[in-house]
Amino acid sequence: MFRDTEGRTGPYIQANFNPDSQHFGEMLRRSSFSILDVGCGEKPRLSWALSAGDLWVGCDPAATNGIVIKGERPVRQSAGLVVFPYTADEIPLFKPDVISVIAPNQEDIVKGRVFNDGLEKLLDPGKEQTMVVLLDTRTHESQTFQEEAKHFISRWRRENGFKPDAENPVLDKFRLNSADAGAKNIRFCYIRNSSR
Numbered sequence: 001m002f003r004d005t006e007g008r009t010g011p012y013i014q015a016n017f018n019p020d021s022q023h024f025g026e027m028l029r030r031s032s033f034s035i036l037d038v039g040c041g042e043k044p045r046l047s048w049a050l051s052a053g054d055l056w057v058g059c060d061p062a063a064t065n066g067i068v069i070k071g072e073r074p075v076r077q078s079a080g081l082v083v084f085p086y087t088a089d090e091i092p093l094f095k096p097d098v099i100s101v102i103a104p105n106q107e108d109i110v111k112g113r114v115f116n117d118g119l120e121k122l123l124d125p126g127k128e129q130t131m132v133v134l135l136d137t138r139t140h141e142s143q144t145f146q147e148e149a150k151h152f153i154s155r156w157r158r159e160n161g162f163k164p165d166a167e168n169p170v171l172d173k174f175r176l177n178s179a180d181a182g183a184k185n186i187r188f189c190y191i192r193n194s195s196r
Contacts, residue, residue, distance in 0.1 A: 010070075011069060011070060011071055011072075012067055012068065012069060012070065013046070013067075013068050013070045013075060013081060014066055014067060014068070014081075015044070015056075015058070015066035015067075015068050015081035015082055015083045016066060016080070016081065016082045016083070017063075017065055017066030017082075017083050017085075018066075018083070018084055018085055019082060021092045024082060024092050024094075025092070027055055027080045027082065028055065028094055030053075030055075030080070031053055031054065031055035031080060032053035032054070033051070033053060033054045033055070033097050033098075034054070034055045034056075034057065034094065034096040034097050034098070035048050035054065035055070035056045035057065035096060035097065035098040035099075035100060036057050036059070036088065036094075036096035036098070036099045036100070036122065037056065037057065037058040037059070037100045037102065038059060038060075038088045038099065038100065038101045038104070038114065038119070039059070039060050039101060039102065039103075039104050039114070040058030040059060040060045040063065040068075040083065040102075041058075041060055041062070041063070041178070042060065042062035042063060042064065043063075043067070043069060044058045044060065044063055044066075044067075044068045044069065044083050045068065045069045045070075045071070045177045045178055046058075046068050046069065046070040046071070046073050046075070046081070046177055047073070047100065047102060047174055047175060047176050047177040047178065048073065048098075048100070048173050048174055049073050049074045049075070049173040049174075049175070050073070050074070050075045050076055050079035050081075050173075051076055051079065051173075052076045052077075052078045052079065053078060053079070054076070054079045054080070055079070055080040055081075055082070056079070056080070056081050056082070057081075057082045057083075057084065057091070057094075057096065058081075058082070058083045058084070059083070059084040059085075059086055059087065059088055059090075059091050060083075060084075060085065061085060061086060061087055062085075063083050063084070063085045064085065065083075066081075066082075066083045068081060068083065069177065070177070071177045072175075073175065073177060087118060088118050088119055088122065089116075089117070089118020089119070089121065090118075093121065093122070094122070095122060095123070095124035095127055095129070096122060096129070097127075097128070097129060097130065097170075098129070098130045098131070098132065098170055099119070099122065099129065099130070099131045099132075100131070100132040100133075100134075100174070101114060101115075101131070101132070101133045101134070102132075102133075102134045102176070102178050102181065103134055103135070103136045103178050103181040103185075104135075105139075105141050106135060106136075106139075106141045106142050106144075106145040106146055106148075106149040107141045107144070107145045109145070109149040109152050109153065110145045110148045110149050110152055112152075115152060115153060115156040115157075120160060123160060123161075123192070124193075125193075126193060127193055128191065128192070128193045128194055128195060129191070129192050129193065130165070130168055130170050130189065130190070130191050131157065131162055131188075131189070131190045131191075131192075132170070132171070132174060132187070132188070132189050133153060133187070133188045133189075133190075134176060134178075134181060134185050134186070134187045134188075135149065135150070135185060135186040135187075135188075136181045136185055137184045137185060137186065138181075138184070146186075150186075153188065157190050160192065161192040161193070162190035162191065162192045163190060163191060163192070163194070164188070164189070164190055165189050165190060165191040165194070166189055168189050168191055170189075171189055
């Protein structure tokens, strides 16, 4: 699947930081598979292995540069990486194959700041799309808002046509790389418009 000799080495990788719409559009046209990582962090972290032709797009209003902590994630030379210092509803519009939301503040979920109309505009009525959500279990917000956050996510995913899909092969590319999640987490995987 991946050969290290063809990938980028080292724990950090440079992403295109806040490209203009034209440059981002060119990157999208060259890609064959796209991942939107909502809330990738002030110091963006990559939790996805990237194959040739993949495009990873991280967005977080706290992000200040395009240096991404990739850890041990394999990344092929021809994969693209972008970081936008915005929320998901402020980035250039595109319809990703995967939307990942890793260790968001669970109070923000309950208050409608994550799963909302801004995220809905990224959904394509005819395209298969996967959503991966990972909730932490160690923060004060998780202890206070977790059950309500889980209900909120479940309602949002049903309203938008996502069904549980714990066996989704896209999960083979995912390995948590987060400073916020802790050792024990809750992971959900959903799919919409599935051809399987």
